[in-house]
Amino acid sequence: MPRSLSPTTKIFLACVFSCAVFFSFKAEAQYRGPVSATAPLFALDTPTGYDNTPFTPPVENMLLPWDRLIKKLNKKGIGIVVDYTSESAIALNAGHGGDAGYAHQIGVELDLDWEKIIGWKGFITHAVFVNRAGHNLAADLGDHSLNGFQEIFGGGGNVGVHLVYVYGTQDLYKKRIQIAVGKMPVNIDFANSPLFCTFMNKSNCGIPKSLTRGAAGYATYPGSTWGARIRYWPLHGLYIQAGLYGVNPYLNTNKYDRTGFEMGTDLYTGVYTPVEIGLIPHFGKNNLVGHYKFGFAYDSSQYRDVYYDNNGNAAAATGLPYRWTNGKTQIWLQADQMLIRNGSGPLHGLYALAGFAKSDGKNSPYTYQIYAGLVDRGPISTRPQDTFGVEWSETMASPELVASQWIRYRQGLPLPGNTTYPQSHITTLEVTYNIHAFRGLSIQPDYQRIWRTNLQKNKPTVDAVGLKIHAVL
Template identity: 75%
Template sequence: MIPVWGRLNKKLNRYGVGLVVDYTSESALALNGGHSGDAGYAHQIGVELDLDWEKLIGWKGFKTHTVMVNRAGHNLATDFRDYSLNGFQEIFGGGGNVGVHLVYVYGTQDLYNKRIQISAGKMPVNIDFANSPLFCTFMNKSNCGIPKSLTKGAAGYATYPGSTWGARIRYWMLHGFYMQAGLYGVNPGLNTNRYDRTGFNMSVNRYTGVYIPYEIGFIPSFGPHKLVGHYKFGVAYDSSSYRDVYYDSYGQPAALTGEPYRWTRGKVQMWLEGDQMLIRNGWGPLHGLYALAGWTHNQSENGPYSEQIYAGIVNRGMFKSRPKDTFGIEWSRTFASEKIKATQWIQHNKGIESLSGNATYPQSYVMTFEVTYNIHVWSGVSIQPDYQHIWRPNLQKNYKDIDALGLKIHTVL
């Protein structure tokens, strides 16, 4: 946005220093749903420092990456008592309202002509697993970064801006084919005052286990126009202990007996995701019409969600006169765990008002639909009007559907 800064940054790049400062705001206005006229504003100010140590001191293939953010504002979804993975402003996620938050600090080492890469440090899982550069085209929190049923389904899946100590290794078997695996600490108190509101707590004293994701991926490029796609399948295991959401230690419904919910050992998650460029609009990596879809799965007995499915289209550069504008449509549906639904119905039939899972009525599913258009105003500045419709906020059918208008502003120095 600032030409002098841009020229200075290019000079720094030549010496192996990459520095990015940006500001993102997301505002949303509810049109109905019982809170017509309610609005929320949230923002993030981010600073990223990337260092190429080969250029700096000759350490071949080694780079380090650091990000810190400031986040503040109001989460509009709380006005509707929606504590699920849905949120009108994804930028508020990860705690919100924190002066300075260390997102990550880690290093990567390339080996064997970049066929193998090892990373280690304090980092989120989602920078490497189950992610897509297309997800944050959208403003709703359900899919930005990763399908949020993963991080909401297991504490081990740390997602931006939360991070834990971990390591990841990626191996490119053939051109376009890779496999990768990781090992991360599990911190149930991530982004909370109980442990690490600011991300600067480097201790592991509250870790409860390890999160082990594995993913295989295929990145093809079809035809003379190089229509690129991204396809991936992943499985992960969280070794931590979690409370069962239905049974007590005697194998009976805890909501009926009044006994404590039993402990279970470990969680398994899966994801299958894909996107494919159908029409190329330019030679940038995202300049074209993409179709995307995916599915995630969580264990039902010790988590709030069972599955999430989503589909959408993203079109960047659909108008020749507007090559950097981006249009997107996305639909997502997330299902409550069958076990937690059974518990909630028992509690509801007993006349209990506050149910398991932060619910006031037995949950079923939440569904979102979003239409968005990102307008590139000038270098470093974009404005993005947005429309969202939410069915069954907080996965409850007794809550009214919500229509909301949004506006996202992004500036990069």
Template identity: 35%
Template structure:
């Protein structure tokens, strides 16, 4: 991808939270999913030279199956047009039997997938509008995850599931971006996904499990933070006061039913009928390099939501609503926050030019905290290791492990205890009291050939759905990612 849009562009949440399975942000042989772009744009320091010959950061070109057919890709990019087309497919099968006599569960397998197309246009090249570009992504999705078969709804076994409207073409994002001061300032507006820019990382989708892939699950707990494949109206401003730091803030109009098939199936529903508030995220980032070549990315952020959210335990007078029957208390201001870090600790070998290669060991870890009065997930902690090029004969392959711990809000637990005592149905599709859950994944990313990644994996669900009454589950699966253009 070299010095591409994926590295420099300080663009808005163009695509989605999917990402490339590698422990460094860049590299010519990187896998680039259409949803990876915003994460690359955020998490690389501003380049030390002016962008030429256009002030719009250059569009990247991954090592796709059809890398440059008949010179077409190069011709399009010379004329200001960048196109990416890829497909992701994720399969998972339970090797453990589900809990008996609890719910309608069964042992089985499932498959989920997505095809996506992004279109980036440099209007400085086409119409001489200095620094202006537009970005659009559409997608189609199919299938369902396997975790529902054994009763888990907290951490899906596949990141690809739902939200695509069950239509051939679903609009994810379409927005314009103006790049100023040689790339040090970016202003973007349009239909965007907040969590493609905020609380994002290109390392997350080294994994298949939805607890981490796309974005840590707690970041989107209340359903009002837009994330792939749903976008909403938004504005984002990002600047770099120093070469290896950034600050970004945004304003996103929250929409009721943003992920609902019934209310926004195609993604082309642009009216304001369901706008019910705003989200105001703020994030600070720092990208140091240890010994000049070991890259790190550190970020801290907070977001305010003004859409009305119901208290998960109390009524209008501060009493348990399940006992009084009084309407739940409404909160018109709630906060969620995050701290996320990754650091490359070692480089295994040098390339043929004597420079440090992408091969090496990277660690990632983070913590997310939500308002315990309105969120199901009170907090989430995660950590993982990614080893790229472990074997000299396989320089692009990755070995990766990750775990995630999710703590359920105390109010949810108290409410479910009261409901169970009354023999009533529990919220969140629970069949027992939800307290905490752990999920883990280990995988091997095999680059079969240019543009094709094959990734077998194993997952473990401890306390599925956060419940102690459900049996732990082990899954085996396989992910493929094919970059066509």
């Protein structure tokens, strides 16, 4: 890990902490648990209110007899959620008009409150299992990048039964400290937001995907590794959290165990250590909530350099293997702020969101990702549970990787990075509207435009329309 932070970073962190101290005295508890109404993720651990993870997500069930049974079980410390998510998309142009893809996820979550079951105060366990199947439309377009039309297809594709995570949380010191230990993804805690999976595109749903593509340490749903996380609330509305996770470059592959039930650590290559500072202020008489995060992570694993060989020359020119580099660093800065409140619910309002992520360009395929958007839940007073969203995202390829690609391209050789032309950047625009059709059922028409698929400027712009359906039993 780097011995010291740069002066610029130190100044930035000092400003963040100063602002946090100022605003935190004004922050108040908003609600219990960050749950996205439109996401395939069940419950994120990333803080969205001054409280730790809820015992079980407060979802809306379609079937009333089942809903009544679940509420009875909840009182006994047993939480069960069963849901179905499908995402279908069809390309309209770019020589792929008519190409379509369907993908789905069937998920089951089991939550146990051990205080209610055996009297173990503050201890809760969570487990999620999913079935995933379908076809990835992006593959038809030769897009192997982080941007895909159907985010639900990610994480290994077709899998009969996949263990997503199993872990426990222990609250301490009147819930000002929480410890989590188990087999879990990094992204349920770090660099996440319940607003992200308003959208179908893979670039941001879950987390900004540049953090996990080419960075095995950032295990993302439905992949998980053994790890631990501790969160501390020094002030009301201000949290600091840090984690320690195993790095498994073979997650979601047949070489390891696509089903997630392999519990061994023999293929781990290092340790991933993320740290995040979060601020949750609110403003005005309408409780306009904001969420502001700054994070830093270090992956101790070795990664191939994307340009140099062991002699310090361009590996693409010499033909020698790319050299190994020690460690990888990442940072992220994220913010969302409610601008208008539409109701009393935690997400009922118009949010503006924006963010930035950076990875180490010498051994990562992507260097920068930036995004911005609007999410409005309850935009129509008579439709309080509908959600409208628009988001723009842009991701830049590593300059070192691009330089290596140009050397091989001019020689007529195959290019590194799953590409047929030197890469540059990719831009995505998505407009979506989630319709609350019935209790526990939402139907979401979607439009996406992607410029430079696979980050290649020689590829045409692609327009696609999609449909997402989410049903909770």
